[in-house]
Amino acid sequence: MFASFMAGTWIAGSAVAVVAGVVGYFVVLRGETFAAHALPQGAFAGAAGAAVLGLSPVLGAGAFSLLGAVVIALLGRRGRHDVAAALALVLLLASGALFLGLSTSYAPEVFSLLFGQLLGVGLGDTPAIVAVSLACVLLAGALFRPLLAWSALGDASVVRGRRSAAVEAAFLVLLTLATTAAVPVVGAFLMFSLVSAPAAAVRLLARSPLVGVAGSVAVALGIVWASVALGYLTSWPIGFFVGAGGALSYGVARLVARVRS
Numbered sequence: 001m002f003a004s005f006m007a008g009t010w011i012a013g014s015a016v017a018v019v020a021g022v023v024g025y026f027v028v029l030r031g032e033t034f035a036a037h038a039l040p041q042g043a044f045a046g047a048a049g050a051a052v053l054g055l056s057p058v059l060g061a062g063a064f065s066l067l068g069a070v071v072i073a074l075l076g077r078r079g080r081h082d083v084a085a086a087l088a089l090v091l092l093l094a095s096g097a098l099f100l101g102l103s104t105s106y107a108p109e110v111f112s113l114l115f116g117q118l119l120g121v122g123l124g125d126t127p128a129i130v131a132v133s134l135a136c137v138l139l140a141g142a143l144f145r146p147l148l149a150w151s152a153l154g155d156a157s158v159v160r161g162r163r164s165a166a167v168e169a170a171f172l173v174l175l176t177l178a179t180t181a182a183v184p185v186v187g188a189f190l191m192f193s194l195v196s197a198p199a200a201a202v203r204l205l206a207r208s209p210l211v212g213v214a215g216s217v218a219v220a221l222g223i224v225w226a227s228v229a230l231g232y233l234t235s236w237p238i239g240f241f242v243g244a245g246g247a248l249s250y251g252v253a254r255l256v257a258r259v260r261s
Contacts, residue, residue, distance in 0.1 A: 021217030024199035038089035040188035042068035045096030062180040069172035116187030197246025201253035
């Protein structure tokens with residue numbers, strides 16, 4: 001489990017868990033879980049398109065995640081954000097289906113972006129993942145107060161002097177960076193679980209934003225570490241443990257919150 005060939009798995013998994021915990025807190029607080037679901041699916045479409053062109057699937061995933069964020073931002077200005085996210089999701093998935101239809105060869109690396117390949121991450125893959133994760137955390141730290149006001153108050157934050165459109169754009173860039181870092185490791189489907197479940201669980205119990213962010217990171221790390229260990233010991237898919245761990249953490253938090261109240 002702690003052999004040298006597993007070092008990349010532990011490093012990449014930890015980096016992704018930290019990013020998911022930080023970004024997930026703002027996602028849950030704002031109620032943008034649908035956008036957090038749509039962008040990783042768009043990453044799959046970008047990976048498929050990059051495979052058709054003979055480019056890096058990770059590069060395509062990042063480009064299409066950014067495209068999805070722009071579409072959501074533009075459509076969401078004059079309408080509901082859930083509708084904008086749904087339209088972006090439909091557009092990106094349709095593009096992914098087209099790209100796969102145009103491809104003449106089976107590309108396992110594209111499909112691995114749906115379910116992740118955490119055990120296949122080597123040390124050579126970790127510098128890029130850690131760099132994107134660090135950039136994401138630093139951006140979240142620099143914009144912590146505006147993001148907190150925008151997430152908690154929504155459009156009312158404009159009254160307090162916040163430029164809501166600019167903060168929203170920064171949030172979508174933050175979510176894009178998180179998606180780019182996480183999807184190659186945990187996959188598009190599990191990215192949504194890792195972003196939403198720990199933050200939703202901690203929000204039921206945390207009394208302050210800083211405690212909420214720290215708790216969300218801690219729960220995400222616990223889920224990833226436990227999933228890697230259990231996946232290694234049982235040979236079961238790590239994705240199962242990530243999803244089950246997220247659901248379990250939220251269920252326990254609900255129970256504790258009910259007992260506390």
